[in-house]
Amino acid sequence: MLKISTDRINELMDAIASKMDLILPVENNGQVNFGIYESGVRVRLDALKTVKSAKDAFFPQSETLYSCSKDLKNLSVTPAKLMDRPFAVFGMKGCDIRGLEVLDRVFLSDPVDGFYKARRENGIVIGMVCNTPWESCFCKAFGVDCTEPGGDATACVVGDGLFIEANNEKGKAFLEMISEVLISETLADNCIMRDTVETVSKDGTEKTALEDDKEQSVSKDGTEKTADADDMEKLRAHKESIRRITEKLPLMSLSLKGWGTETPKDRFDSPLWEKLYKPCLACGTCTFVCPTCQCYDIKDHDDGDSVRRYRCWDSCMYSDFTLMAHGNPRTSQMQRFRQRFMHKLVYYPQNNDGIFSCTGCGRCIDKCPQSLNIVKVIKAFEKEGKENV
Amino acid sequence: MQIGFRPKIVAFCCNWCSYAGADLAGSSRLSYPADVKIIRVPCSCRVNPMFILRAFEKGADGVIMCGCHPGDCHYSTGNFYARRRMTLLFSMLDFIGVENGRCRVEWVSAAEGAKFSQTMNEFVEKICSLGENVRLSNLRKTGSQQTAFTINTEKRETHRLVGAVVTDASWTGEGSKVSEKEENGNQMSVVTGDPEAGQYEPECGSQTAKTEESLKIRLAQLLESGKAARVLGWKKGETDYDPEPAFFENKDELGAFVYNDFCGANLSKYMIEAAGLDGVTAVVLKPCDTYSFNQLMTEHRVVREKTYIIGVGCCGKLSISGIRAQGVTGIEENGIEVTDDRIKIKTVYGDREIERNSAMLERCGVCKGKEHRIFDELIGESRDTTICAGTGKACGSAAPDSTVSNAAAGRENSGKDQRFAEVERIEKLSAKERFEYFSNELSRCIRCNACRNVCPACSCIKCVFDGNQFDEAAKANSEPFEEKMFHIIRAFHVAGRCTDCGECSRVCPQNIPLHLFNRKFIKDINELYGEYCAGYEAGSVSPLTRFTMQDAEPSVVTERSKGC
Structure with missing residues (x-):
């Protein structure tokens, strides 16, 4: 576990950025989105929800697949370079990390998507405990615990301290590397690996430690132990208090009964869809802010002397979704609207061991121009079910 | 003039006057630079604002449109409509910070071979003095590689990043600790905290x-x-x-x-x-x-x-x-x-x-x-x-x-x-600042098309951007130029019809102040063609579907900005 005081987060970020590209929530005119850490950016680790999810870091909205260019009679095809350097995504919340797991099942199963795989292998995910869940959050309904977001490492802010704990080998290696940078920098005095130097303990404010070495350090210095135990206790209490808050939030108790593998066969034909879709504007907001929407389209961009083939996110809300040479199998907005929810709540779970492809991040609730969302759909069917009984 | 720089210039010429004028220039042995590529159109009125933006997108450094003199149109009135459209479009391009003078309208008759040649010479000179259309072409260059997180492959020069700020906003969930946040873009002019506010009529x-x-x-x-x-x-x-x-x-x-x-x-x-x-x-x-x-x-x-x-x-x-x-x-x-x-x-x-x-x-x-x-x-x-x-x-x-x-x-x-206060504030900025302002705002656009789909004026059954005829999909935010063009063209399509209902800004998931484009058009229309409020009464004729003989020439935009 690494601990650093919150007023020194800049130094921590600089340390990470010295080793690899760092992607984290940054603010642009009031809107927080994941963006690259570079000079002049306004970092907002305290923001709970970014407008878009962190999906972009692994599956960008638009990406070039290959480009062709013509030189006299020679035609050359240059495939786009796969991600080959490590990068870190800091501050992904539990819902977004679950979103990655959903994407993994799509892009990493046969046939494997090389672009996604390369990003996934090179990307280090540092999850972050949600400090102030919103009323639009309902991750708990999908089994996501926002206090245990997962990822390669998990960060948590308690009081004036930021704790980062590794969850696997990748995370451990990452933390070790960052600690080394912190030591070699001017922070050497007060940010040192626990097992290396004993003098650390004299400075009670900042310290780094690997959990493995805990016992060792304890035997060396008694005061450390209490501080450490204190921290762990604080962390535990903090998470507990967040969990209690989530219990109070109105949407967390959403029931998914009747969805997933147990969905009745006639739900597809339910007349309810005709009513539910009515206000839908057919914009793509819900799909573009969603951490799990994975449909994409492939297009060519003619630059005059070269052609660039790229893929971009598609949205089932658009009239050209699944448009083929013969026409479109979905001809009305109702069908497209239904597709979105059937995919999230029925088709995906049926093909993926009952896992829903909604993570309860609530972005569609926050962003739908006409206040439609997955919760309303789920509740409408729940209500209908009760009336039918 | 830059040495070695040859501008790419597109000239839209009306078939009946200007194209014949260009012919006359040729047969009279009057020269004009070969940098000018002429595209013949049936009437200056045929020139869609999108033609001009597409020309810039594909790499033009300057675009000039030539037509019959007002009053001489082969189709009687085509160029009067074209005049209003181009005036508004140029004003908008100026508003978003594209250098003034990159686009121009000139009336050239079939008898004015000399004027054609002179105009083209002048225009090329002007574009040469402005240089390459860097602002717009930069958008294109980044576009070909752009992803949300384009990772810089160049070696990092320094890893101490100056100016990165972690805000001191509340980390904890205690409501009382939440400090006053800055007003965000959409509420820019709304200031909170005045206890005297709110002496309203009905309760x-x-x-x-x-x-x-x-x-x-x-x-x-x-x-x-x-x-x-x-x-x-x-x-x-x-x-x-x-x-x-x-x-x-x-x-x-x-x-x-x-x-x-x-x-x-x-x-x-x-x-x-x-x-x-x-x-x-x-x-x-x-x-x-x-x-x-x-x-x-x-x-x-x-x-x-x-x-x-x-x-x-x-x-x-x-x-x-x-x-x-x-x-x-x-x-x-x-x-x-x-x-x-x-x-x-x-x-x-x-x-x-x-x-x-x-x-x-x-x-x-x-x-x-x-x-x-x-x-x-x-x-x-x-x-x-x-x-x-x-x-x-x-x-x-x-x-x-x-x-x-x-x-x-x-x-x-x-x-x-x-x-119009916010529009006026932006108008007062320098062209570079305006360009930066809009580039930054529009950089957040995710092309969800919510602004278009919610807009009561965007009532086309099939939007021009939804076609397959463009290289860029309406749903891809792969080209910064495309986002700019989409929002300008959309605002242009609803100009004179937009009632300023503000739905576009209300629904934008990224809180982009899209209403500013519409207000700019409304403001220009009010100033140039008289006060007009779309939807004030049913059946009124939009300023873009009428004209007067004395309308301002598109060059008014250049003159106006000179005054600033």
């Missing part, structure tokens, strides 16, 4: 609830009497603040009808769909929504005979994102109470209270007026919601002691000033 807190009751009773009557086959209104959502537009077909369904401070959605556009249904649709419209309805009537997209309009009072609508922007989260079920000038919110992190004005939609702060422009009956009262620039005070409270008429006059003026 809105209690009134909205009363209005809802009266509406419900009246709508039920309409349905039962068969006067209306259905009702278009708002349906209660999971919470107070997420009502959704809905059709109600019987009295039972009306139980879920809601009218509260969060019913911001403009229902006029749904009336296009209702026009195709059997029977009369009763629709509930707020004052500003009636402008959109009028405009749709003008365009024959809705059927008046099949509509029963209930004009509903409006006290200014609130935006939940405006509330959240002030650090309010964890709102409890039914935890929002709106009074005349305050919003009391119960959250799991403690109770909060904010100024009502601070969470109001941008458009309400610059309200067009309390008057319904078209209705069959009225229910409920409206109040003036305009907010005076700089003070954050409601204009209604500007002179509490003065007579009613004085206060009303004061409101008129301040509301009007306020509406």
